[in-house]
Amino acid sequence: MQLDSNQWNLVYNVFSFGLVSMLACTIYTLVSQQRVLAKYRNALVMSSMVTFIAGYHYLRIFDSFKHASEGGKVLLDGSQNSFNEAYRYVDWLLTVPLLLVEVIAVLALAKEVSRSLITRLVPASAAMIALGYPGEISSDQNTQVMYGVLSTLPFIYILYVLFVELGKSLERQPAGVAETVGRLRLLLIATWGVYPIAYIFNIVGDASSSSFVTVQVGYTIADVLAKCVFGLTILKIARMKSMAEGMKDDH
């Protein structure tokens, strides 16, 4: 894939932006733990782990892109020295279930409710990612469509659990929390929407350099929203709940 120098530099710098955003967010959520009550700290730690894992993968993606390129030409043939897109799947396999657990953890629901939500969301989200991968690496259009459809089924189930099941628990949350969780849920759906769009783009789109650039920039912005902005929203919810439960607003 031959990129012109503007395209190549855009992708390179967007990867670097993704990397440093994840690292900064990791440290921020780690050192902010004292600002929330003890019961909400685990949600913050999980957010740190999500951005830590994503930071690791952006470091690898950044290096892989650099080493797979020569004069703006990026090697994409799956050979040893080509750009390794699979880092994204390994990342999602770990971070997507963690993001869902993070939402449940910050709500501090009753133990049996938490457990029931987690035991349904975690396998569903892992299945969603794992089923997407064979389609991503295949070059056969029917296989791509089949795994695209298969991967959509757990995605719809996750939407059902988040909007219908989780919705019931939001009524008992302090003022403002339900609205923020609602926004968090929309953020999650909006950013996760980027991934199937990019997937369809790969199937029907032309193999042009501008498609490649659009997909890489789109993935990176979606990752920063779905992990960093998401984590900062989790911190905000944890602080709202901590204050509703009597923590002094001087932290």
Place this chain on the structure above:
Amino acid sequence: MQLDSNQWNLVYNVFSFGLVSMLACTIYTLVSQQRVLAKYRNALVMSSMVTFIAGYHYLRIFDSFKHASEGGKVLLDGSQNSFNEAYRYVDWLLTVPLLLVEVIAVLALAKEVSRSLITRLVPASAAMIALGYPGEISSDQNTQVMYGVLSTLPFIYILYVLFVELGKSLERQPAGVAETVGRLRLLLIATWGVYPIAYIFNIVGDASSSSFVTVQVGYTIADVLAKCVFGLTILKIARMKSMAEGMKDDH
């Protein structure tokens, strides 16, 4: 060993997955110490050390695999530039005894019981690993079988100590702890079972690329289960015990 590009990429990405899982788990157990009573924190620190040591070795294994490969051909002849499988043995020599000490530490048994279990489990587990190594590097089938059998003897002794001796101590644990320790012990046996299977696979199996891929992927998944999932289970047990001893469930 010539791998096709899917095989090479699978092994490469599985190593990267192992590496980042170990690192994330190390940080998670380190920062979660305040969530358990002080007497259980050493078990968590040991779990961090196990995943830290394993993370180091996965970094080395990942780099070694990359540098020993050229166009999907992996050098395995034991020369200076070949893939260094011995990192796994160094890793196990350190982490396997630590994992066993971790189990004993989280149970907080009477001092003399702990000491007696540790002085038997640590030498047995070190002997198990050390006796496997000469068989692993040998290319003579009789030598391989001999060291395989020798290494199995301490393994059986460890099973005896864990199931019979440790079993007696579990009766005095708080509700739920005995079941979780039981599951932990099964996790340990199930994942440790992968190593002798891979060892036998090396002796009787063909030297095909798919055997190589199966063994590497199998080892990595077993390591993630035996170290990360194991460590998170140790954290769960430590929390159950902390709460049974009066720690407030708000952490």
